[in-house]
Amino acid sequence: MIPSTCSVALPLHSSRPYTYALPPSLADRVRPGARIVVPVRSREMVGLVLGVGDEPTPDLKPVLLAPDPEPLVPDALVELAEWVSRYYAAPIGLALRAMLPAALWGASRLVAQVDDPQAAPGGASRDVLEALERAGGRATAASLARRLKRPVWDALQRLARAGAVTLETEPPDLGPAARTERVLVLSRALPTLLEREQTFGRAARQQAAYEAVDALGGEATVRHMRERLGFSPTVLKGLEERGVARLEEREQLRDPFADLMAEPPAQPTAAQREAIAAVRALSPGGALTLFGVTGSGKTLVYLEALRPEVEAGRGVIVLVPEIALTPQTIARVRGVFGDTVAVLHSGLSDGERVDAWRALAGGQRRVAVGARSAVFAPVRDLAAVIVDEEHDPSYKQAELPRYHARDVALRRAAIEGARVVLGSATPSLETWATRDTRPVVSLPARVTQQPLPPVHLIDMRSEPRVEEARAVPWSRALDDAVEAALREGDQVLLLLNRRGFAHFLQCHGCGHVWECPSCSISLTVHRTPARLRCHYCGHDEPIPQSCPECGAEAQRDRGVGTQLLERWLAERFADARLARMDADTTSGKWSHRRILDAVARREVDILFGTQMIAKGLDFPGVTLVGVVDGDTGLHLPDFRSAERTFQLVAQVAGRAGRGPKGGRVLVQTHTPHHYAMIAAAGHDFEAFAAEELAVRESPPYPPHVGLVNVIVSGTQEQRVAAAAVEVSEWLRGLVAARAEGQVEVIGPAPAPLARIKGRWRWHLVLRAADRRWLGRVARFAARRAPHASGGPVRVVFDRDPLSLL
Numbered sequence: 001m002i003p004s005t006c007s008v009a010l011p012l013h014s015s016r017p018y019t020y021a022l023p024p025s026l027a028d029r030v031r032p033g034a035r036i037v038v039p040v041r042s043r044e045m046v047g048l049v050l051g052v053g054d055e056p057t058p059d060l061k062p063v064l065l066a067p068d069p070e071p072l073v074p075d076a077l078v079e080l081a082e083w084v085s086r087y088y089a090a091p092i093g094l095a096l097r098a099m100l101p102a103a104l105w106g107a108s109r110l111v112a113q114v115d116d117p118q119a120a121p122g123g124a125s126r127d128v129l130e131a132l133e134r135a136g137g138r139a140t141a142a143s144l145a146r147r148l149k150r151p152v153w154d155a156l157q158r159l160a161r162a163g164a165v166t167l168e169t170e171p172p173d174l175g176p177a178a179r180t181e182r183v184l185v186l187s188r189a190l191p192t193l194l195e196r197e198q199t200f201g202r203a204a205r206q207q208a209a210y211e212a213v214d215a216l217g218g219e220a221t222v223r224h225m226r227e228r229l230g231f232s233p234t235v236l237k238g239l240e241e242r243g244v245a246r247l248e249e250r251e252q253l254r255d256p257f258a259d260l261m262a263e264p265p266a267q268p269t270a271a272q273r274e275a276i277a278a279v280r281a282l283s284p285g286g287a288l289t290l291f292g293v294t295g296s297g298k299t300l301v302y303l304e305a306l307r308p309e310v311e312a313g314r315g316v317i318v319l320v321p322e323i324a325l326t327p328q329t330i331a332r333v334r335g336v337f338g339d340t341v342a343v344l345h346s347g348l349s350d351g352e353r354v355d356a357w358r359a360l361a362g363g364q365r366r367v368a369v370g371a372r373s374a375v376f377a378p379v380r381d382l383a384a385v386i387v388d389e390e391h392d393p394s395y396k397q398a399e400l401p402r403y404h405a406r407d408v409a410l411r412r413a414a415i416e417g418a419r420v421v422l423g424s425a426t427p428s429l430e431t432w433a434t435r436d437t438r439p440v441v442s443l444p445a446r447v448t449q450q451p452l453p454p455v456h457l458i459d460m461r462s463e464p465r466v467e468e469a470r471a472v473p474w475s476r477a478l479d480d481a482v483e484a485a486l487r488e489g490d491q492v493l494l495l496l497n498r499r500g501f502a503h504f505l506q507c508h509g510c511g512h513v514w515e516c517p518s519c520s521i522s523l524t525v526h527r528t529p530a531r532l533r534c535h536y537c538g539h540d541e542p543i544p545q546s547c548p549e550c551g552a553e554a555q556r557d558r559g560v561g562t563q564l565l566e567r568w569l570a571e572r573f574a575d576a577r578l579a580r581m582d583a584d585t586t587s588g589k590w591s592h593r594r595i596l597d598a599v600a601r602r603e604v605d606i607l608f609g610t611q612m613i614a615k616g617l618d619f620p621g622v623t624l625v626g627v628v629d630g631d632t633g634l635h636l637p638d639f640r641s642a643e644r645t646f647q648l649v650a651q652v653a654g655r656a657g658r659g660p661k662g663g664r665v666l667v668q669t670h671t672p673h674h675y676a677m678i679a680a681a682g683h684d685f686e687a688f689a690a691e692e693l694a695v696r697e698s699p700p701y702p703p704h705v706g707l708v709n710v711i712v713s714g715t716q717e718q719r720v721a722a723a724a725v726e727v728s729e730w731l732r733g734l735v736a737a738r739a740e741g742q743v744e745v746i747g748p749a750p751a752p753l754a755r756i757k758g759r760w761r762w763h764l765v766l767r768a769a770d771r772r773w774l775g776r777v778a779r780f781a782a783r784r785a786p787h788a789s790g791g792p793v794r795v796v797f798d799r800d801p802l803s804l805l
Contacts, residue, residue: 003052021060033071089782090401120164279305284417292443294654315379344370453657494608509552518758581609614652620659724748724762
């Protein structure tokens with residue numbers, strides 16, 4: 001039976017899909033996973049089909065357009081989106097929106113044209129018809145709605161049924177068109193010299209062009225023939241006229257990494273060969289943790305383990321943190337998999353991103369390399385998903401749907417029968433807690449067999465400082481070490497995980513601190529350009545000349561950021577070539593690449609910056625790593641602060657000593673006795689994990705329990721506080737009625753960051769040892785809790801939060 005209705009997910013905050021009538025003319029194209037254009041109030045939107053039905057339902061709006069000959073999203077990804085929607089209590093339309101490049105969620109236009117005005121009914125329909133006639137007899141539904149200041153879709157439908165107007169859907173903007181290029185293809189073989197002379201006669205340039213294309217394998221782009229080989233368009237056209245070649249239009253993939261030289265893979269060590277065998281032995285749907293120290297060659301294990309799968313035509317996804325998605329990483333992957341690799345990166349243009357997506361969906365590329373959202377890449381016949389640096393917080397999405405790519409990868413592998421490898425030198429405690437049920441493969445030594453660099457904790461409470469450094473915490477020990485490294489011609493890497501010039505600006509007279517007018521946080525001082533800036537909402541303002549509270553003319557910078565460190569380094573080491581790497585210097589497209597390429601070419605003596613320099617970098621010339629302030633995140637009011645501090649120090653320490661000269665690490669800290677610092681200095685993850693897991697037992701925190709952070713926000717402080725109390729009471733009633741003794745409601749209380757982007761924030765926490773109960777409560781509450789449907793106060797349910805700030 002021909003389907004007559006379809007269930008549609010739209011990218012809206014709606015907990016349920018929409019139902020539309022399916023015209024018979026579109027029935028063969030509308031299947032689960034297909035994009036369609038549908039009317040929504042006074043506009044048209046692109047949605048994705050979840051299912052079709054054959055039971056007629058009256059008064060349904062019809063599907064307007066089905067632009068794709070085949071479903072864009074395969075069944076497995078539709079199933080994965082439904083899981084994301086359930087697990088993270090997110091609308092199904094937003095879960096599906098996360099899977100597609102933004103450019104593929106285009107908009108269309110419904111156009112009405114007067115046909116028989118005498119057939120029009122009266123009332124509101126007549127008003128719409130008159131407006132259409134005043135517009136010249138043809139206009140879009142959107143322009144009519146603006147003209148009449150009300151929706152016109154229902155009236156247009158009545159006019160169309162009466163025969164007064166005809167309705168058309170103009171092709172929507174469904175993403176950038178594919179770029180094409182002209183290719184010259186030989187169509188007639190001339191194997192002997194005699195045949196070629198008889199064919200071309202005196203046309204020597206045509207014969208030379210024919211032989212050039214033949215030497216290139218029988219085809220070549222027109223651009224290559226003209227620009228590289230010097231053949232004119234007339235010569236190429238002559239080949240076509242003689243019937244020995246033809247010109248074709250071929251789709252051209254926009255690949256910004258096409259000119260990147262691939263790095264040939266090294267030969268695996270004995271330990272790596274054992275790890276490769278373990279990965280290949282995984283059963284479909286299985287997973288393991290690859291626990292290897294920095295420099296142990298985890299990337300080679302990933303790639304060599306999956307080489308046979310890719311050679312057999314199967315697909316692979318390689319996830320890396322955004323800041324670790326460097327040309328160096330991409331070159332390594334291409335060194336094994338060649339041109340089968342497509343890169344999905346936030347720095348890509350819309351066209352480049354859509355091209356990569358289409359190449360994977362069409363099977364032209366089989367290996368997807370990318371950050372968080374690449375877990376949804378439409379790779380065909382998926383064999384494996386690699387999650388490199390699986391502990392990295394950037395794998396957690398900050399907006400709806402608030403998914404974690406690591407957990408989505410595990411679920412996708414279970415659906416498609418793929419394998420998962422979770423790699424890290426400092427695994428998350430959630431991953432480490434599964435070591436009894438998920439195998440752990442260890443790489444305890446570096447591939448070079450060099451020892452891990454010694455880490456020295458410098459106690460800043462007693463260590464002599466360089467007085468000229470003023471606000472910059474700069475010990476004599478670190479100063480001497482940097483000077484010695486530069487004298488030997490080595491490179492230095494310095495970590496300070498706070499950008500800007502100073503942490504905040506304070507009046508020395510009255511103590512006033514300049515704060516963001518929209519967020520509960522002090523403004524950071526920047527010197528290039530000279531502004532006060534909020535790193536949460538982007539607000540900035542000039543640095544004031546005087547204090548608004550007491551009128552004092554001078555202010556005092558407090559704290560230190562990467563810009564102030566840059567000034568100090570330029571003064572102290574005047575001959576050193578410096579490069580700063582933070583969010584301010586890497587905002588331009590491929591700016592990461594330019595900086596790191598300069599380091600690789602030994603054009604930089606000191607590379608310094610925030611956490612983005614701590615991961616994925618392999619520079620043999622770096623013999624000294626210095627952590628300028630190891631305590632930056634240690635004392636934040638968040639249960640993961642110790643874990644993040646350990647991971648950051650341990651990861652940046654791993655950048656040292658990768659070359660033949662070895663290296664060392666100096667960590668400046670006021671808390672050298674803290675177990676996170678002691679474990680990082682000893683490169684001892686297991687000791688840290690044992691201590692931290694014990695700390696999180698009481699009060700219980702993940703991984704011992706599951707959490708949902710419920711955030712209540714709005715622009716009016718008192719209304720938000722009252723709403724938070726209302727939501728907490730409602731949740732307690734829900735738990736008492738349906739999950740008594742299974743789920744605990746904690747709070748409410750003002751969030752540690754009480755205001756962000758002009759919205760006041762309160763939060764409460766749902767906690768449960770049995771995560772299934774937590775999911776049931778969160779799903780129910782996300783649809784029915786007070787203020788869950790939106791309005792001046794918003795309620796957000798963040799399952800498995802990485803932070804409670």
